Amino acid sequence: xxxxxxxxxxxxxxxxxxxxxxxxxxxxxxxxxxxxxxxxxxxxxxxxxxxxxxxxxxxxxxxxxxxxxxxxxxxxxxxxxxxxxxxxxxxxxxxxxxxxxxxxxxxxxxxxxxxxxxxxxx
Amino acid sequence: xxxxxxxxxxxxxxxxxxxxxxxxxxxxxxxxxxxxxxxxxxxxxxxxxxxxxxxxxxxxxxxxxxxxxxxxxxxxxxxxxxxxxxxxxxxxxxxxxxxxxxxxxxxxxxx
Numbered sequence: 317x318x319x320x321x322x323x324x325x326x327x328x329x330x331x332x333x334x335x336x337x338x339x340x341x342x343x344x345x346x347x348x349x350x351x352x353x354x355x356x357x358x359x360x361x362x363x364x365x366x367x368x369x370x371x372x373x374x375x376x377x378x379x380x381x382x383x384x385x386x387x388x389x390x391x392x393x394x395x396x397x398x399x400x401x402x403x404x405x406x407x408x409x410x411x412x413x414x415x416x417x418x419x420x421x422x423x424x425x426x427x428x429x430x431x432x433x434x435x436x437x438x
Numbered sequence: 439x440x441x442x443x444x445x446x447x448x449x450x451x452x453x454x455x456x457x458x459x460x461x462x463x464x465x466x467x468x469x470x471x472x473x474x475x476x477x478x479x480x481x482x483x484x485x486x487x488x489x490x491x492x493x494x495x496x497x498x499x500x501x502x503x504x505x506x507x508x509x510x511x512x513x514x515x516x517x518x519x520x521x522x523x524x525x526x527x528x529x530x531x532x533x534x535x536x537x538x539x540x541x542x543x544x545x546x547x548x549x
Contacts, residue, residue: 360541361478363539363540375535426486
């Protein structure tokens with residue numbers, strides 16, 4: 317079964333840091349681009365960051381550029397999101413998500429994790 | 439990176455067809471045939487319903503179909519069923535600098 321399992325969420329003070337992890341299983345992890353998508357309470361989905369299968373290319377939303385860093389360890393089938401200088405508006409459920417096809421990235425997501433909550437207190 | 443525009447809510451009776459629209463720009467929806475659609479029930483992760491504009495993943499009912507005209511993509515749900523009541527989001531690839539942008543979301547109510 318194809319699965320993604322996030323961890324690392326929690327409560328952090330404004331200006332603090334947090335690292336999220338996402339463990340993939342049931343598929344050839346290194347073949348697929350991966351993304352982080354977040355959803356603030358009661359609102360819609362916001363794409364945050366993406367990384368190619370090899371890890372050679374990374375993409376960021378303007379709202380997190382310069383503060384968040386996406387990375388992956390294909391030997392561990394794990395995706396990461398390092399979040400620094402956290403703001404109240406970063407409070408959200410963070411999902412990791414897999415692309416449906418083997419491409420450099422198409423902005424579509426067929427498998428989602430269960431999400432991990434990040435709360436930034438002010 | 440402005441969100442794609444969706445109507446806030448759409449409703450229909452069981453068995454009817456409804457269409458949800460998703461309006462972007464020539465930099466996203468209009469430039470790529472890479473619009474995807476997601477269904478989200480309360481407290482659950484989103485589920486992919488359509489990708490690359492009109493392709494259905496394995497296991498998704500053929501009652502769901504996608505199309506595009508210009509800068510506007512559409513999701514049609516035919517034979518509306520109670521379990522279709524959920525939030526629906528579109529998403530478009532937007533190039534290597536912006537990558538992806540989601541829609542504002544549409545709440546579908548089955549009357």
